Amino acid sequence: MNPDPGLPPFAAALICGGRSFRMGRDKAWLDWGGSPLWSVQLEKLSSLRPTRLLIACREEQNIQALGAEIVYDPPGNAGPLPALLRCLELVQMPLLALAVDMPEMSPDLLRRMVEEGVAENRGVIFHNEAFGYETLAALYPPAATPLLRAAVQAHDYRLQSIAQAAVDAGLMFVHEPSHMEDDQFRNVNTPDDLE
Numbered sequence: 470m471n472p473d474p475g476l477p478p479f480a481a482a483l484i485c486g487g488r489s490f491r492m493g494r495d496k497a498w499l500d501w502g503g504s505p506l507w508s509v510q511l512e513k514l515s516s517l518r519p520t521r522l523l524i525a526c527r528e529e530q531n532i533q534a535l536g537a538e539i540v541y542d543p544p545g546n547a548g549p550l551p552a553l554l555r556c557l558e559l560v561q562m563p564l565l566a567l568a569v570d571m572p573e574m575s576p577d578l579l580r581r582m583v584e585e586g587v588a589e590n591r592g593v594i595f596h597n598e599a600f601g602y603e604t605l606a607a608l609y610p611p612a613a614t615p616l617l618r619a620a621v622q623a624h625d626y627r628l629q630s631i632a633q634a635a636v637d638a639g640l641m642f643v644h645e646p647s648h649m650e651d652d653q654f655r656n657v658n659t660p661d662d663l664e
Contacts, residue, residue: 476580477587480560481519482540483511484549484605485526485569496570507532507569513576514567517583521560525552549605550626554617561611563587568605573655582608585642592641594632595650602632603646613640 485496485507496506507524511534515522522537533539540559543551549568557564565583567574586593586608594607605628609617613635620631635641 476517476583477563478520479563479565479583479587479608480521480523480556481514481517481565481567481579482523482525482553482556483507483514483537483569484552484566485510485524485530485532506572508534509572510567510569510574511537513574513579514565516576517565517580519565520562523556523559525549525556547621547624548626548628550617550628550631551621553609553628554614554621557609557611557614557617561614563592563611564609566605566607566609571606571655573652574606578650579606582606586610589642591639592635593644594636594641595644595646597646601629602636602643604628604632607632607641609635610640616640 500506502509507526511522511524515536523540524532524534524537525540525542526532528541538559540552540555543555553564553566556566563583563586565579567579582593590610592608592610592613595603597603613631616631616634616638620626632641636643
């Protein structure tokens with residue numbers, strides 16, 4: 470992949486290893502406008518032309534894409550935190566994470582996160598009063614790696630706690646989503662969310 474010369478080096482990771490219990494089927498493989506949802510989300514990240522493009526998934530999901538590195542989730546599926554840690558350790562550069570189940574997220578908002586965060590050598594995360602930090606549509610700085618590693622080693626997989634610790638340490642900017650941006654953070658978790 471040829472990086473975008475207008476952006477400093479960064480990596481992007483599609484996080485799609487969740488078990489999708491509430492959906493009743495793998496969200497990564499939901500049909501979204503005639504394509505698997507993982508493919509739609511990966512195209513958004515790819516359009517930013519990151520230095521490295523990763524897909525964090527379970528091995529049995531059989532996800533493959535030209536130009537993307539596959540990073541398998543650790544055994545036991547303890548949520549997205551171990552996958553994020555694996556990706557950060559692998560790339561050792563700012564990492565833009567995007568959940569597979571946020572189909573309304575726009576490439577423009579993702580690009581703004583990268584531009585702001587990489588320029589300041591910090592991460593970028595949105596905070597919603599009702600739901601807390603939007604941890605799976607965020608830019609993580611390499612300096613956050615020790616926080617993630619310590620949490621995984623302590624078996625504390627709460628991403629909200631990690632986000633707060635990174636913000637408290639001055640590693641991440643916090644933004645409140647505007648009314649127009651708020652819808653972009655909507656998750657597709659249940660069959661009712663598809664209607």
